[in-house]
Amino acid sequence: MTTTEASPVHDVDFKLELYRSQVALRRFETRAYDLFLENYVKGTSHLSIGQEAIAAGVAAAMRPDDWTFATYRGHAHTLARGVAMTPVFAELMGRSNGLMAGKGGSMHLTSVEHGVMGSYAIIGAHLPIACGAAWSAQYRGTDQVAVVFFGDGTVNIGAFHEALNFAAIWKLPVVFICENNLYMEYTRTSEVTAVTHPAADRAAAYGLEPILVDGNDADAVYAVARTAIERARAGGGPSLIEAETYRHGGHSRADPGKYRPDEEVALWKSAERDPVSRYRTRLLELGVDEPTLARIEADVDAEVDAATEAAKAGAAPGEDLLMKDVWANGGAEWRN
Amino acid sequence: MAELTYREAIARGIAQEMRRDESVLFLGEDVGAAGGVFKGTVGLFEEFGPVRVRDTPISEQAILGAAMGAAMTGLRPIAEIMFADFFAVCWDIVANEIAKSRYMTNGQMSFPLVIRSGNGGGLRFGAQHSQSVENWAMMIPGLKVVVPSNPRDVIGLMAAAVRDDDPVIFLESKALYPTKGEVPEGEIVDALGTATVLRQGEHATIATLGLMVPRALAAAEELAAGGIDCTVIDVRSLIPLDTQTILRETSATGRLFTVEENPRVLGWGAEVASIVAEEVFYDLDGPVVRITTPHIPLPAADTLEDMALPSVERIVTTIHKAMNS
Numbered sequence A: 001m002t003t004t005e006a007s008p009v010h011d012v013d014f015k016l017e018l019y020r021s022q023v024a025l026r027r028f029e030t031r032a033y034d035l036f037l038e039n040y041v042k043g044t045s046h047l048s049i050g051q052e053a054i055a056a057g058v059a060a061a062m063r064p065d066d067w068t069f070a071t072y073r074g075h076a077h078t079l080a081r082g083v084a085m086t087p088v089f090a091e092l093m094g095r096s097n098g099l100m101a102g103k104g105g106s107m108h109l110t111s112v113e114h115g116v117m118g119s120y121a122i123i124g125a126h127l128p129i130a131c132g133a134a135w136s137a138q139y140r141g142t143d144q145v146a147v148v149f150f151g152d153g154t155v156n157i158g159a160f161h162e163a164l165n166f167a168a169i170w171k172l173p174v175v176f177i178c179e180n181n182l183y184m185e186y187t188r189t190s191e192v193t194a195v196t197h198p199a200a201d202r203a204a205a206y207g208l209e210p211i212l213v214d215g216n217d218a219d220a221v222y223a224v225a226r227t228a229i230e231r232a233r234a235g236g237g238p239s240l241i242e243a244e245t246y247r248h249g250g251h252s253r254a255d256p257g258k259y260r261p262d263e264e265v266a267l268w269k270s271a272e273r274d275p276v277s278r279y280r281t282r283l284l285e286l287g288v289d290e291p292t293l294a295r296i297e298a299d300v301d302a303e304v305d306a307a308t309e310a311a312k313a314g315a316a317p318g319e320d321l322l323m324k325d326v327w328a329n330g331g332a333e334w335r336n
Numbered sequence B: 001m002a003e004l005t006y007r008e009a010i011a012r013g014i015a016q017e018m019r020r021d022e023s024v025l026f027l028g029e030d031v032g033a034a035g036g037v038f039k040g041t042v043g044l045f046e047e048f049g050p051v052r053v054r055d056t057p058i059s060e061q062a063i064l065g066a067a068m069g070a071a072m073t074g075l076r077p078i079a080e081i082m083f084a085d086f087f088a089v090c091w092d093i094v095a096n097e098i099a100k101s102r103y104m105t106n107g108q109m110s111f112p113l114v115i116r117s118g119n120g121g122g123l124r125f126g127a128q129h130s131q132s133v134e135n136w137a138m139m140i141p142g143l144k145v146v147v148p149s150n151p152r153d154v155i156g157l158m159a160a161a162v163r164d165d166d167p168v169i170f171l172e173s174k175a176l177y178p179t180k181g182e183v184p185e186g187e188i189v190d191a192l193g194t195a196t197v198l199r200q201g202e203h204a205t206i207a208t209l210g211l212m213v214p215r216a217l218a219a220a221e222e223l224a225a226g227g228i229d230c231t232v233i234d235v236r237s238l239i240p241l242d243t244q245t246i247l248r249e250t251s252a253t254g255r256l257f258t259v260e261e262n263p264r265v266l267g268w269g270a271e272v273a274s275i276v277a278e279e280v281f282y283d284l285d286g287p288v289v290r291i292t293t294p295h296i297p298l299p300a301a302d303t304l305e306d307m308a309l310p311s312v313e314r315i316v317t318t319i320h321k322a323m324n325s
Ligand SMILES: Cc1ncc(C[n+]2csc(CCOP(=O)(O)OP(=O)(O)O)c2C)c(N)n1
Pocket: A073, A121, A122, A123, A150, A151, A152, A153, A154, A155, A179, A181, A183, A184, A185, A189, A251
């Protein structure tokens, strides 16, 4: 099994950008949680607090025309591709200035112009769909790569296995990224899974190399993602990456996550494990000064505040949207 | 005019579209060199090669997921689900992913794809290879559903389905594969949502679909000999549904009978009957009567399957009784 270490391949500007991205994801999600508690965000939402290094690190390795397929835990993956905060907040709040004008909600964030080809809330469904996009790129010779994110619990549903085999036999340009945060909803995945490493231990079954990476180290994630993406682009076929991480909070909504031992939560939230704190320390060690980092953080805070207000200012979606876009002709007629 | 089988028309319909448009690809189990388990796609692999006509593993979710991903990125895939009963193992991709994603994303994505499948009974295959599932597909917002009843319509509706920018479930009545029909030379392109009136009568209207069309026509002949003259409508397209033709022909005769292969409960005729009741109730001279398969899984034995599916005899007796009471 290959475990990839952080490689200081890039200059400080690149790393500052990666830091900014992680801070933005953290603070967006923190605000989203507050807005949920204030009843601005209805329904449900699934946050990536603690898992930011994966979305940020992978996005940094993607070309603008590559495709992301995310899950219901997809705010971070959507923002990391360059989607602005305002339409994402507004979508969470069910406003007409939302990314999908309020028609999708938190679990279905999509921005085709940014290559965010949907967020899917049926476990495993998007893995075969990502294969289809990759097949399309292969057929048309466009060099595009499909990257698909999913959780550790997802390795036990049939669609995972169908997609992995399919991608392998057709040598599709698709990169599968399992965010192993140890839990499904309220159950530890290891309690219901036959192997130790939910994704990596399955790689051999599809003729793939097992790849395990520290998912809380954005540099390490970036390095494995870049290798896998460029391999896929060059015709080398799919990769399956297991990135080990942890969600600081509960599964969704206001879940307090009480099914997890206190020591475990404390360990993963500690400055040594938390991806954002770790990356900050690394930058300081590389000689970046404190004011530079503080400025990035202040800029992000200002962006989050402005986006929150702009989103709140949006109107509720009107009746004109209700019967719109069932069909490609823009309408919903099913009879004459 | 040439005479083709329904089976040969499938391959011709797909070939017509693949020749015209490089973005049309075809995938499914055993569809390549083997030409399909029903031999419905013989010749496509030879003409278009293994890149455009692709054999897949037995992975229905992957087949339809691949079609969906390809469609959202600009291709026009045709995917085969061998037997329509197998939709049950990939229904998430059909009902939750393909059908909903355009609406959920506020129109950011289109899914110009066709899923064709061998549907229905008549071949003694038993309950897991015989169900008529057009009502499953019809009840999902976001899916179009067509069921051709003859070789010419197979080609015309296939062209319409492939060229449509929305997902179309294309259900082929398996028992019709060996049946023959006249097919004109050259390109054939139909419009979705158009029913055809196959026979014009003055006493009663029969709306039907797929395998039931030849049976309804045969029944109409018998009924005519006994003095009941029927109009027969081949509905062809369930979504979009050509209600205007059905309403007009129902009003003209004052009676409507549906002949449906799907199991009784919430079969497509229930929707048709409710539309007729709401919109042309005062033109009716008697109740709408549905002739369907009972609400049972289909049995395998010849005798039992024949009792289950609406037969010419059952259509004749039911209509005769209803018209004389
Ligand atoms: C087919 C299906 N089964 C169950 C669910 C309910 N569900 C939503 S999230 C989830 C847990 C998924 O765990 P994992 O794959 O580890 O992802 P994570 O939420 O940890 O990111 C479950 C069971 C679902 N959405 N879809």
